[in-house]
Amino acid sequence: MRIRQRRKYTSIILALSLLVVLEGIFIFVLWIKRPAEKPAVPPPEKKAVYKGEIAVVIDDWGYSQNNLATLEQIKLPLTVAVLPHLAYSRQVAQELHDQGCEVILHLPMEPHEKTNLEKNTLMTSMDSATISRIIGDDLESVVYAKGISNHMGSRATEDERTMKGVFREMKQRRLYFLDSYVTPRSVAGRLAGEMGVRFARRDIFLDNKSDPEYIKGQLQKLKSRARMKGYAIGIGHDRPSTLAVLKEELPQLKREGYKLVFVSELTR
Structure with a gap:
């Protein structure tokens, strides 16, 4: 059992x-x-909402080549205004063009205060033939120029006869005009429309002071203007402090949804 x-x-x-x-x-x-377990997929990055177009212009190239390397590192669309008949005008215009910048002639024009005038500054006393000759000579010095902006010129841009002479020559050459807008009495915008010359106007000066924090503050104003009207144009100068700030801040503008463009893309 x-x-x-x-x-x-x-x-x-x-x-x-x-x-x-x-x-x-x-x-x-x-x-x-x-x-097999699939690796975790990170969520897609949110695309920034489009906020407007911004063109940044760097004035007063031609005195030296010191800041070319810094500018090349930015690698974003920039418009560069080159003064004629300086020691490095032609070389700088060539180099900036090769870097992919949009080159324009920074045409010296008569201011109200006649101090520190550049060679062959365009004066309101000149006749149309002289104006045409000066512009032609200056363009030979600044190769690849697609447009013209005024260097100084508070008096010249207020003078209708002078600006008609400038625009007649520019229309023949199919150049656009960027008004640096150094006087609220400028007649350039009205005459450009009447004469069929492509035109744009500066919104913000970026570096009236060389302090980096000031320049950053001006960039904020430029962004605000672009959001308000869809586009904005800012002008700075060939200075180490300005280029250092632009190198740091412009990529961030792009990430925030601003499209960086050449001035020619904003002409009307």
Whole structure:
């Protein structure tokens, strides 16, 4: 009797053991056949909302080549205004063009305060033939120019006869005019429209002070203007402090949703 009971218990134990082993094998097979875990996919980056177009102009190139390397590191659309007949005008215009910048002639024009005038400054006393000759000579000095902006010129841009002479020559050459807008009495915008010359006007001067924090503040104003009217034009100068700030801040503008463009893309 006892022997039968022992055999019965032994059979039960063996059966249970076999079930445990089979269950383990089944679980193992399921485990090795499980689908591989896919690596976690980071959520897609949110695209910045488009906020407007911004053109940045760097004035007064031609005195030296010192800041060319810094400008090249920015690698974003920039418009560069080169003064004619300086020691490095031609070389700088060539180099800036090769870097992919949009080159324009920074035409010296008569201011109200006649101090520190550049060679062959365009004066309101000049006739149309002289104006045409000066512009032609200056363009030979500043190669690849697609447009013209005024250097100084508070008096000249207020003078209708002078600006008509400038625009007649520019229209023949298919150049656009960027009004640096150094006087609220400028007639350039009205005359450009009447004469069929492509035109743009400066919104913000970026570096009336060389302090980096001031320049950053002006860039904020430029962004605000672009949001308000859809586009904005800022003018800075060929200075180490200005270029250092632009190198730091312009990529951020792009990330925020502003499109950086050449001035020619904003002409009307």
